[in-house]
Amino acid sequence: xxxxxxxxxxxxxxxxxxxxxxxxxxxxxxxxxxxxxxxxxxxxxxxxxxxxxxxxxxxxxxxxxxxxxxxxxxxxxxxxxxxxxxxxxxxxxxxxxxxxxxxxxxxxxxxxxxxxxxxxxxxxxxxxxxxxxxxxxxxxxxxxxxxxxxxxxxxxxxxxxxxxxxxxxxxxxxxxxxxxxxxxxxxxxxxxxxxxxxxxxxxxxxxxxxxxxxxxxxxxxxxxxxxxxxxxxxxxxxxxxxxxxxxxxxxxxxxxxxxxxxxxxxxxxxxx
Ligand SMILES: Cc1cc2nc3c(=O)[nH]c(=O)nc-3n(C[C@H](O)[C@H](O)[C@H](O)COP(=O)(O)O)c2cc1C
Ligand code: SF4
Ligand code: SF4
Numbered sequence: 001x002x003x004x005x006x007x008x009x010x011x012x013x014x015x016x017x018x019x020x021x022x023x024x025x026x027x028x029x030x031x032x033x034x035x036x037x038x039x040x041x042x043x044x045x046x047x048x049x050x051x052x053x054x055x056x057x058x059x060x061x062x063x064x065x066x067x068x069x070x071x072x073x074x075x076x077x078x079x080x081x082x083x084x085x086x087x088x089x090x091x092x093x094x095x096x097x098x099x100x101x102x103x104x105x106x107x108x109x110x111x112x113x114x115x116x117x118x119x120x121x122x123x124x125x126x127x128x129x130x131x132x133x134x135x136x137x138x139x140x141x142x143x144x145x146x147x148x149x150x151x152x153x154x155x156x157x158x159x160x161x162x163x164x165x166x167x168x169x170x171x172x173x174x175x176x177x178x179x180x181x182x183x184x185x186x187x188x189x190x191x192x193x194x195x196x197x198x199x200x201x202x203x204x205x206x207x208x209x210x211x212x213x214x215x216x217x218x219x220x221x222x223x224x225x226x227x228x229x230x231x232x233x234x235x236x237x238x239x240x241x242x243x244x245x246x247x248x249x250x251x252x253x254x255x256x257x258x259x260x261x262x263x264x265x266x267x268x269x270x271x272x
Contacts, residue, residue: 003044003062004036011058017050026050034059045121086210088260093215094177096251101131101181105212106250110183113205119193125201126242128184136182139222142232143175144168146225156224164221175221179249182219184226184236186244198245209250219247 006017011033018028023043026034037043048064060066078086110127118124130136147165150156167174176182185202187194206216225232226244238244 001060001062002036003041004050005060006033006035007058007060008033010056012056014055016053016055017059020049020053022047022049047121085260086207089257090207090210091215091257092217093249093251093253094217095254096177096179096215096249097254098178099180099252101214101251103129103131105214106131106181106183109205109208109212109214109250112208113201116197116201116204118197118200122191122194122197124187124191124194125198126186126239128186128236128238128244130182130184131180133180136176136179137173138235139182139232140168140173140175142229142235143221143225146229146232147175147221149229155228176219177217177249179217179219179251181250182222183248183250184222184238184244185246185248186238186242189241189243195245202246202248206248213252214250215253217249219249222247 013031013033015028015030015034018024018026018034022045025037025040025043027037028034046061046063048061048069050059051061051064051066051069057066106129113125114123116125130139144165147161147168150161151158151165164174183202183205185198187198202218206218209216222232223244223246226236226238226247227233236244
C-alpha cells in the first residue's frame with residue numbers, strides 16, 4: 001500500500017486529517033478528498049494524527065496502521081478534578097517499603113510513558129532500569145565517592161553535598177533513599193530536544209506510578225554523578241553516543257499522605 005490511503009467509500013471529506021497534520025502534508029479543498037503531498041514518504045513525522053482523528057476510520061497509514069491504533073474508551077475519561085487531585089497529591093517519595101517492584105509493573109509504567117510527546121515525534125527516549133538491591137547499593141556507594149570528590153575538588157554545591165555525604169556516611173542512603181528500583185531515561189548525545197523528551201516521559205511515569213500504588217522521587221544527585229563522574233558513568237554503561245537525561249527512584253511508599261501541601265500561587269503574566 002501507499003504510505004497513506006484514504007477510503008473514498010467512507011471518507012466524509014471533513015478535512016480533519018489535513019487540519020491536524022503537523023506539517024500540512026495533505027492537499028485539501030472543501031468538498032474534495034484529501035490527498036497526501038507527493039513527498040509525504042520523506043516528510044511525514046509518523047505521528048499518526050491523521051489516522052487517529054478521522055471520524056470515519058477512512059484513513060490508513062502503512063507505518064501506523066489503523067488496526068494498531070486503539071480507540072479511546074469514553075468510559076475511562078478522567079475528569080479535571082480527578083487529574084488535579086492526582087497531580088497535586090503526587091509527592092516525592094523518600095521512604096520506601098523493602099519490597100521489590102515486579103518487572104511487569106515497571107514495564108507497564110514505561111509503556112504509559114511511551115505516550116509522552118517527543119520533539120518531532122522522534123521517540124528517542126531509551127530506558128535503563130536497576131532493580132537489584134546490591135546493584136543499587138553499589139550506585140549509592142559510587143554516589144558517596146562522587147560527593148567526596150566534589151567536596152575535595154570544590155565542584156558544584158559543596159556545602160549541600162557535604163551535608164548529604166555526612167548523613168550518607170552514617171548509613172542512611174540519602175543518595176538513593178534505598179529505593180528498590182532506579183529508572184534512567186537516556187537519549188542520543190547532542191540532541192537538545194531529547195533531553196526534554198526524557199524529562200517529560202519520566203514525568204508521565206511518575207504520575208502513572210501514583211495510580212498503581214507506587215511512588216517516585218527524581219534522583220537529581222544520581223543524574224549529576226551520571227553525567228560528570230567517570231566511575232558512575234562506567235557502572236551505568238549507557239551505550240556509546242547516548243547520555244542520561246533523567247533518573248528516578250521508584251518503589252512502594254512506606255507512608256501515605258493525607259493532604260496536599262500548600263504551594264505558592266501561580267505567577268502568571270498575561271499579554272497584552
Ligand atoms: C520538547 C518538544 C518540543 C516540541 N516542539 C514542537 C513545535 O515547536 N511545534 C509543534 O508543532 N510540535 C512540537 N512538539 C510536539 C511533537 O511534534 C509531538 O509531541 C509529536 O509529533 C508526537 O505527537 P503527540 O504529542 O500528539 O503524541 C514538541 C514536543 C516536544 C516534546
Ligand atoms: S502521520 Fe502525522 S505527519 Fe504523517 S501525514 Fe499523518 S498527520 Fe501528517
Ligand atoms: S479525516 Fe477521514 S473523513 Fe475526514 S477528510 Fe480525512 S480521511 Fe476523510
